Amino acid sequence: MRADYWTRFLIPPGVWLLALFAFPLMLVLALSLGYVDDLGRAVYGTDWSNYAEAFNPTYLPVLIRSVGYAAATVALCLLIGYPIAYYIARFGGRYRYALIAALVVPFFVNYLVRTYAWVALLSDEGLVNNFLVNLGLTDRGIQMINTPWAVIGGLTYGYLIFMILPVYASLERMSPSVIEAGKDLYGRPFRTFLHVTLPQTKQGILAGSVLVFLPAVGDFVSAQLLGGPDTYMVGNLIQDQFFAANNWPFGAALTVVMMLFLSIWMIGYLRSASRDARGAAI
Amino acid sequence: MSAGGGLSRRQLLQSGAGAALGVYGLGALSGCTVSRPIDRSAEGQIVVPKIDGDLLIYNWTQYMDPALKSGFSDKYGVAVNEVNYDNLEAMVIKLRSGGHYDLIWPSSEYVRRLRQEGLLLQFDRNKLRNSDKVNPFFDSPWYDPNSEFSMPYTYYTTGICWRSDVVSGMTGSWNDLSNPDGAGRMFILDDFQEAIGEANLINGSYINTEDLDELEASKQILLDQKQNARGFSTNDITNLVSGSAVLHQAWNGDVVNVRNQVDNPEDFQFETCEEGVPVGTDAMSIPITARSPGTALLFIDWLLEAENAARNVAWTGYAQPVEGGAEEFAKLAKDEPSIDITLEQLANGEEYRLDDPEARQAWTSLFTEVKAA
């Protein structure tokens, strides 16, 4: 009876999920089986050919590239985000929350706008290159945007906070005396970090990696604004189907395939997390 | 989900079964279009210019001098509100879902599509004071056979803009996109029709060819040009002004804007190409869901007034095919005459039109393959 009582409270979030997640998802599924009529309108149908087209080998390099960029983004976010989170959690003292807030505030600005700002900063005659030219380090500026590195950089900048926050949370949850124990047991600072701090924040790193990887692999803004001729990502492919090629059913099929692909990773993560959680609960 | 937070195999199977059931249920949708019925009560009505309420216009960003809105407001005592879209597909989605906009700015192809879908209101252009000042070239165009659903707003050519201080040896051909001086600093427009179109012209094919072999040849040309490119982009103004591009497939109106924004306009030159000059046009139309169609038609007339057209051309950098607008544009193009649009170009110009959805799909997937390669 108690269980029944509490189950009732699951109804509002359940309805919410159904209305805003499950139902649109069903529509995407239905749309992916549709076709385009003579007026360019998407029509629901029962046509699997969009899926056949989605597995066209032409798109394999796009998928591999997207996964590669997203993986590089995760690695960079970790390399940049971990020290920031570490510094704030360990040495931030009473300024901790102010520092975290300072990191979060720029993310209130639209991602597209922030990425445009990078274009202005990093273009061949942008602020950074003008500065370098004035210093005499280069005579006509270095090409920084429209490269794969710029795309990865844009993704890293865009999703860095999703790495910092979970890593920060896991670091803050960790007792400082554990680090002291590491040092007390003859661990030099780097060894202590490697053998104590890092493994103890593994769940934060994993959560951060998933939170960065998922949006990065489907991103289209960074490649569109900072990319070059060879930086076409899955997100751009899907975006083009909807807004350029006017082929919604194919875009929907690509979306479904991508979702299934990402779900595999997500389930892997959830399993690992729940295994760790079970271990910790006993 | 269980209290442990994990997903058991059984739960996964159950949710999979649920999803499958849902898809089966959605099979009932088969054959339905992806939009809901909209109010078509105004169908068949012929709009005449008269004040019938405040105006809500739906336009590209930065595509009209805001002073023209306040001028209209002052003269007729109605409010002119503006909302913006950043691509036509998004605009169409809003129309199909019943958005009440009074005036839109579709391209020629979109005029045809929206008209065939019955989403546009017919109007009587003879009731407009300025309709006879519009360039007769635009009378009864292919996309609007009786000129009753659209009024031309701007027209433009597609060509190549280059930095004469960096790139030399331009020949007036679309092959100039492969000029080695622009290596790594060349952009192709991220627009499947412009990109495939110029390649078709290089091949000597019809610009709107549907022949798959000819398209395959164009794909090869694009793949070669991609070797020389820094990217596919429609931000030609930004790319040229920021110095990222020294060679750019570009619209003439954007080149006007570029030259207005840089310190060295003389270095930004423009050419149209001998193989063919794509000419595009954007029109003004009144959606079937408009609440103040009469005011909208009056506003169209207002924009066609010579003085207003001149003012608007100076502000947008785009030519308007109407008395006052064309002359003003010639002034803007004074220092770089290739930017101006000649009658000859209009007469021989190539317009993009893909009527067959299958051809359209062939084009878009070809362009996707080029970008994905």
Added chain:
Amino acid sequence: MSEAIRLEDVSKSFGEYEAVKDVSLTIEKGEFFSLLGPSGCGKTTTLRMLAGFEIPTEGRILLEGEPVEDVPPYERNVNMVFQSYALFEHLDVADNVAFGLKRKKVAKDEIRKRVEESLELVSLADRAKSHTNELSGGEKQRVALARALVNEPAVLLLDEPLGALDLKLRRQMQVELKQIQREVGITFVYVTHDQEEALAMSDRIAVMSDGEVVQCGVPEEVYEHPAEAFVAGFIGVSNLMEGIVQGKDKVKLASGQSVKAPLPEGCDKGEKVQLSVRPEKITLDDFERGMVTLEGTVAERVYQGVNTQVTISLGDGASVVALEQQTYRASADDRWEPGAKVKLGWHPDHCLVLR
């Protein structure tokens, strides 16, 4: 015996706040030495300076004769048992214990042998492969102990290691800790705020207050002869009574009665002092020759099983607590009803005069 640790005029400030003031101590090898005091007295800071987590603002710390105040913790031959255990949750019990030896690059076989031995020492040999989350509080404490002891440090530092355990387990662990210390012979420096724990386990105790060591000695001395009212008050119930020196071995209490008390050297007539008598030294209605006797009123009576705690008001706001053994009384119910007049007494020898 030679010395394990010497602190010479050690002070530690955190900004304006002086946590440890001018502490000098010598701890002998093999000693079980306790730092006792209330929270904020500086005992933990002192321990952390011994471990190397804090660097003294002033003074010197010598470990087996060598100055170590600037030596980082990972180069100091001391190990610490943390109050919160601070076990490495990502490692199993054996790997926790092996952590220090691995960092010191001890040979694998040797590590295995020593880990086994130390787990045996703390009776956890069968839990070597357990995850730390599967251990009880007491077991975690033993792992923390084994993890430190396996390194055979010159000194083992323990920071309130039993604080998180329940009373019964704490008593049991006290005995075990003491046994283990005897077995391994390593110097233990033990921080606690629990006076009973300190008295039961230590060879010597340093009582700290406000950053200073106020008394250092063997448990009996600290208990029986507290040097200051603070020590007397902190260790056990001390029944402090205000009084004025009247003459040779005579003190006039605030309640007006004069009692015999052994005055320390140099006490002048008219000086204000405090008399301290431990509750267990006070008898009620049952006196021997030579005892000091007073009259009072029973204010409260608490039956505690082994004995009965009686609070007696002496008038004038002063009160004392007496502990009466139940040894030869069948029942306490008929005696010392609250409000009843009662006579109390103690031997002058058991009375301590604090200036």
